[in-house]
Amino acid sequence: MKLLRVGTAGAERPALLDGDGVTVRDLSALVTDIDGDLLADAAALARIGRAARTGELPVLDTAGLRIGPPLARIGKVVCIGLNYHDHAAETGAATPAEPVVFLKAPDTVTGPYDTVLVPRGSTRTDWEVELAVVVGRTARYLETQEEALAHVAGYAVAHDVSEREFQIERGGTWDKGKNCETFNPLGPWLVTADEVPDPQALSLRLWVNGELKQHGSTADQIFPVAEVVRYVSWFMTLYPGDVINTGTPAGVAMGQPDPKPYLRAGDVVELEVEGLGRQRQRLADA
Numbered sequence: 001m002k003l004l005r006v007g008t009a010g011a012e013r014p015a016l017l018d019g020d021g022v023t024v025r026d027l028s029a030l031v032t033d034i035d036g037d038l039l040a041d042a043a044a045l046a047r048i049g050r051a052a053r054t055g056e057l058p059v060l061d062t063a064g065l066r067i068g069p070p071l072a073r074i075g076k077v078v079c080i081g082l083n084y085h086d087h088a089a090e091t092g093a094a095t096p097a098e099p100v101v102f103l104k105a106p107d108t109v110t111g112p113y114d115t116v117l118v119p120r121g122s123t124r125t126d127w128e129v130e131l132a133v134v135v136g137r138t139a140r141y142l143e144t145q146e147e148a149l150a151h152v153a154g155y156a157v158a159h160d161v162s163e164r165e166f167q168i169e170r171g172g173t174w175d176k177g178k179n180c181e182t183f184n185p186l187g188p189w190l191v192t193a194d195e196v197p198d199p200q201a202l203s204l205r206l207w208v209n210g211e212l213k214q215h216g217s218t219a220d221q222i223f224p225v226a227e228v229v230r231y232v233s234w235f236m237t238l239y240p241g242d243v244i245n246t247g248t249p250a251g252v253a254m255g256q257p258d259p260k261p262y263l264r265a266g267d268v269v270e271l272e273v274e275g276l277g278r279q280r281q282r283l284a285d286a
Helices: 044-053 086-092 147-149 164-169 225-232
Strands: 002-006 013-017 025-028 077-081 100-104 116-118 129-135 152-158 190-192 203-208 211-217 243-245 268-273 275-284
Touching: 025 147, 129 203, 129 225, 129 268, 147 225, 152 243, 152 268, 225 243
Parallel strands: 077 243, 116 275
Antiparallel strands: 002 013, 002 190, 013 025, 077 100, 129 152, 129 243, 152 190, 203 211, 203 268, 268 275
């Protein structure tokens, strides 16, 4: 299933994208929202599936409606840095021996077509297309990668926007360059795990002002999705509705020759992950 939320920020309505890839069905008669509680409720998800198959869900006219992030009330956003061989190489970093873990605040999450704000004082706002993993079951101390995948509810496109000066040069932690307002567009859909049989076989692409900047594959991940989920569960409890951004391939502005083409107000970024949909954001000054 491809789950989404439509409407103004804070008042989105739960919906489902039909198998035709065009028609949007209203889920508000079945569920109040798409969140961790829903993802942990197998019976509720089964009801949605049955209703979708029988065609009993009403069509939702989305003309003029905003597409919001496909998940509400996110508990935390866990991010994995330097998780592609080519991206680690372009930044001059050694291949990590263990996953590099940092957090983004849930309030960085915005809709896939919402405006991204260039922070005040920023000169190095950068782009990163990523595969996001959405947790569906509480995970603690998972032992195997197979067990880890059983805790995944689905996948989505994430844009891990970053301010490199804030991240690298302003005090030695990544948090300041990762948690600026609007720095994690998510969606357009939450695609349930049954529709993504191999998360290590997905292409990722990102364009800036129509120019292709990133074109990679999750096959190049240093730590695959299953290992990331297993590993993180040993350091923090993962709950239904938590999100894990699993890293970006090569092609970010930071890895390009000087003068590096960092993002500015007016730029347009488009990005996609195979089978998970496409995002588009215009940048503006904060």
